[in-house]
Amino acid sequence: MKRLLIENIKVITMEGDYIIPKGYIYIEDNKIVKVKEGVYEGERDNFEVIDGKGCVALPGFINCHTHIPMTLLRGYGEGLPLMRWLNEKIWPFEARLTEEDIYNGALLGIIEMIKSGTTSFVDMYFREDTIAKACRRANIRGFLGSPIIGDMWERQIDETLSLYDEFKEDDLIKIFIAPHSPYTCSFETLKKVGEIARNYKLPIHIHIAETKDEVNIIREKYNKTPFEVCKDAGLYDENKVIAAHCVYLNDDDIIMVKNYDFTVVYNPQSNMKLASGVAPIVKMMENGINVALGTDGASSNNNLNMIDEMKSASLLQKLSFNDATALSAYDTLKLATVNAAKAIGMEDKLGKIKEGFLADIILIDFNKPHLNPPTDIYSNIVYAANGSEIKTVIINGKVVLKDYKLLDIKENETILNANQSFIKVIERL
């Protein structure tokens, strides 16, 4: 058995707002066995010990919506209007990605995420089998869904099911089913996806109502909102649904989706950058809808930094609802931890530092000018931190980042490989 002790540590448990001012976290294999105030007094043989002095422990962040290999497209085609950006840049580039490129892009994104405190992510991209390899290489949790889009949907569903078979016993990878959106999937596709999800108990990862254009297209085709179309296709019935964006969700939609196991994933930076609009998160939360947080892909953000995203998340709601007290720092932290764990069906295993939970823990180094005075640690993490303060990261009981250094992955080589992949794809254009 592997034993790990983190001592001298302030712990944000995310169990209500219970903070342990100074204590320890004791981990056996991949589980948190003890979280307690004071000094660990048991024996210390065969222990790995981390001194948490000056640090704050927090559950690792769960990035609930991204397209991880799109790190390769960071800054590519910057400054073009949306449709030209997609048609002239993004889609031609993506059509030329090899399996190796996807692996290189995914691994670059994964190390970026680990270094900024993310320990799990929900992904939608081609070749999730390859992305799963990158997850295993880096020891990060991946909740992976291969996109189902357009006319090839039957083959894509089969692909999802074979991924499901391959990874159903995996401790880090879970396969989701990922219909791209109500405007890129036919009604028949949405119906079939709903059925498959029910039969295999696969959580659904989908984009809904990202732009006003999408809402108009759907209105024209169905005379319904995008949320109603998915409902009428039976997509939500008995299923767990993780819906990215939901910028244009009206009051009736809110009342309707709250009857289901439905999580909205808020992507504030991507929605701002693409000028999509502001999701009415405060109103959703007042109505009891579960809301989580995602960065979206690096090509519309342009990073995968959940601390950066939390700040924008909170500030944008305050502005939008004209209320400086809206979406507090603590509630924002919930979006990235507790609510996210609920979204992926892991609320009894992830999102808190709690006995019996999986050991996905990050240590934030408060010994930084911009994190002092430490008057309000929730506020300092959400509004003052920038994501560079993550000193140590533990995923599934394994230390993957220590003293700011990745333990098992060569950072420079990963960067180099991704940059070479970018150049090779450009040469193929």
Add this chain to the structure above:
Amino acid sequence: MKRLLIENIKVITMEGDYIIPKGYIYIEDNKIVKVKEGVYEGERDNFEVIDGKGCVALPGFINCHTHIPMTLLRGYGEGLPLMRWLNEKIWPFEARLTEEDIYNGALLGIIEMIKSGTTSFVDMYFREDTIAKACRRANIRGFLGSPIIGDMWERQIDETLSLYDEFKEDDLIKIFIAPHSPYTCSFETLKKVGEIARNYKLPIHIHIAETKDEVNIIREKYNKTPFEVCKDAGLYDENKVIAAHCVYLNDDDIIMVKNYDFTVVYNPQSNMKLASGVAPIVKMMENGINVALGTDGASSNNNLNMIDEMKSASLLQKLSFNDATALSAYDTLKLATVNAAKAIGMEDKLGKIKEGFLADIILIDFNKPHLNPPTDIYSNIVYAANGSEIKTVIINGKVVLKDYKLLDIKENETILNANQSFIKVIERL
């Protein structure tokens, strides 16, 4: 003579969008003498040499609006509505600050700024004499204005003039005159400040139209906009004006202020956090108004990180003007460099890496997962960076940060002193 050579460096000159892919910057004393592609081939005796491999050089950022000692109030009173926050928390706290506290808070803020690439700042706070000492201690440029507010304005103007006398020959400190705002200064005060500014050639630093409430108060009192009140008091005549916020500036105001030497300082994060609104920056720039960028104080941000601020600056304009191409990464960089230099009357000395300019230069370390691939370096700096990539900072020809370490200031001691000041002020409450 002190000689400094930065070699193997990519240089963002901010002269148009001229980028030197690989070259060198040669500095004598506090001036940039040569910026050139290729290898430096002169003699190297008595040189300090910095290898810029993997880095990008950029003019240091100029934070055009802050209240530097308010780092002490970071996160203090978080979550209260604006007036309760001011009345119950901020003002009672500020009333109990000693000179030592102000020094400690200022130095904490200054090291935070240096570490995130800021080399100059425009400040408005009490005891600018003390803040000037912290600037000299850290070798940062301060453009300092003691607030003129309420009934004590005559004494405060005298204070400004005695500061002016003290620092008029200083190479790092310049004294500005800082009427707080049109709603906290009488018309008579604004008139007098305008006169003094003209007589002594002091740039004016003021808050204008931060909130809707302010606009309403001024409308009630004067039946004018805040911008018109200042104009009618003669504040703008022959003066250089730096106006923070300008959230509620209408089309007539835009046409009016562009006749003057008037810079708007955009403070997007503070305006979002306090739910003040969105300044129409795109429209101002289309009309030829000079726009710079500021973080405001750390109590409403809650950091002093200009890279963080640039990202919000650009994203918020895209959202607000419903245009993904609005306020490009390059134009956003201008807000923090070239436009800011113009704001403070240093456009022929700061804001560019150019022969004859002052040597205020930062080196951004691109050897980071989140800054790769380096496809679009403007975009990567504005949208992907977080401010933690600043490896080296040179101010007025002096290296103050090298390999991420402050050379002349003990970081831990500075943090400790500020935290102790915070505790002491609380004890005095």
